[in-house]
Amino acid sequence: MSAALLRSTCRRRHGFSLVELAVVLAITGLLLGGMLVSLSAQGELRATAAQQRQFSELIEALVGYAASRPGKPYLPCPDTDGDGAEDRQSDGDCRAAEGGLPWRELGVGREDAWGNFLRYRVAPAMSARSGFSLASTGDLCVARKPQCSADDILGSALPAVIVAHGRNGRGGLGGGQPADDERENLDGDKDFVMHPPTQAGTAAGEFDDLLVWLSPNILFSRMIAAGKLP
Numbered sequence: 001m002s003a004a005l006l007r008s009t010c011r012r013r014h015g016f017s018l019v020e021l022a023v024v025l026a027i028t029g030l031l032l033g034g035m036l037v038s039l040s041a042q043g044e045l046r047a048t049a050a051q052q053r054q055f056s057e058l059i060e061a062l063v064g065y066a067a068s069r070p071g072k073p074y075l076p077c078p079d080t081d082g083d084g085a086e087d088r089q090s091d092g093d094c095r096a097a098e099g100g101l102p103w104r105e106l107g108v109g110r111e112d113a114w115g116n117f118l119r120y121r122v123a124p125a126m127s128a129r130s131g132f133s134l135a136s137t138g139d140l141c142v143a144r145k146p147q148c149s150a151d152d153i154l155g156s157a158l159p160a161v162i163v164a165h166g167r168n169g170r171g172g173l174g175g176g177q178p179a180d181d182e183r184e185n186l187d188g189d190k191d192f193v194m195h196p197p198t199q200a201g202t203a204a205g206e207f208d209d210l211l212v213w214l215s216p217n218i219l220f221s222r223m224i225a226a227g228k229l230p
């Protein structure tokens with residue numbers, strides 16, 4: 001083989017290997033990118049499932065708390081000073097209708113699946129130490145859109161609502177400013193909103209909150225079964 005032909009062959013081989021390297025790098029990048037997206041999606045699914053399990057435990061803990069009061073049943077007050085214990089006035093009413101979950105009172109964890117604080121609101125009629133009866137009604141509402149308009153209601157006259165502020169943690173302790181629909185879950189009124197997650201820039205804004213509420217029917221039936229009511 002002549003020296004010129006050998007050089008030409010070497011150049012061709014060199015050129016092919018660079019193209020091959022670029023293709024391999026591109027494929028590896030695509031695969032890694034896909035794997036990372038799928039890992040992050042799996043992580044989010046796991047956290048959401050963990051949150052739903054925690055919600056079930058929290059509802060059980062609320063019902064158990066009411067059933068184990070010495071006289072007539074009542075729900076715990078929110079924690080308003082961050083120590084995990086309920087805050088109740090000397091007259092037996094709650095210091096505030098909304099605050100942190102009284103996790104010490106309930107014997108449960110203090111954080112949601114993303115490590116953020118859990119918000120808790122309870123109806124005054126269901127949390128006064130004088131106790132509730134089958135005639136007592138809650139005053140909380142959860143809907144698919146803010147302000148609980150009739151077409152969007154998921155639950156009304158509710159005794160208690162718990163909010164997990166989700167991955168973005170907005171509204172949790174140390175969280176940033178709320179955006180759009182999430183604002184309804186931390187403005188301190190009786191209305192709450194729940195819908196599937198939405199991204200920033202959509203009409204609902206960035207929304208990743210998860211909520212659970214105590215059904216009055218479940219609460220009453222469990223109190224009757226426990227011999228606490230009527």
Ligand SMILES: [Ca+2]
Pocket residue numbers: 078079080081082083084085086087
């Ligand atoms: Ca407290």
Ligand SMILES: [Ca+2]
Pocket residue numbers: 164165166167168169170182207208209
């Ligand atoms: Ca959130």
Ligand SMILES: [Ca+2]
Pocket residue numbers: 183184185186187188189190191192
């Ligand atoms: Ca609200």
